Amino acid sequence: MKRRTAREKAFQILFQMDMNDIEPQEAIEQVLEEEEEDLFLTNIVVGVTENRQAIDQKIEENLEKWSFSRLAFVEKALLRIAAYELFYSVEEIPQGVIINEALEIAHIYGDEKSAKFINGVLSKMIK
Template identity: 75%
Template sequence: MKRRTAREKAFQVLFQIDINDIEPNEAMELALEQDVEDAYLTSIVHGVVQHRQAIDQKITDNLENWKLSRLAYAEKALLRIATYELFFSDEQIPQGVAINEAVEIAHLYGDDKSGKFINGVLSKMIK
């Protein structure tokens, strides 16, 4: 699976976890059409779940005039994935790649302003 696809699937899994309050493995089974194991997808999902408190704090610290609880599930999931990739992943993901991927996926799944919002929050984190 390509990394972009893994990120999109991770987005879907994390979205399911938030919406349905289910375990990561169950959410991965629901999100994957067939039995495909992907190490990068698994590392993102479990990494975000494992570091969720620190990730959410980092996001909260960089929000202006917003509260994490008010964010749409899509934006929250994408911010969590990118924040994990930027600060918690064992992989060396270039900052620009992590941010760009989150923005591109936001254009697919979010509203018209999602990409710009996500770019702003993530850009503030890396300054």
């Protein structure tokens, strides 16, 4: 599975976990259906889940004029994935690639302002 596809599937899984309050493995199985599980995807989902409190705090610290609780599920999931990759993943991925991937997925699943908002928060996080 390509990394873009894995990130997109991880987004769908984390989104579903937020919406339905289900466990990671159950969400992975529902999203992947018959597809083979991917290690990169699983690492993102498990990593975000295990570090969620710290990731959410880091996101909240970088919000301007917003509270974390007001964020839409799309933005929360994408910011969590990017924050995990930026600060907790053992993978060596350039920051620009991580941010660009989050923005590309935001263009697909978010509204017209999602990508700009996500870019602003992530840019502030890496300063």
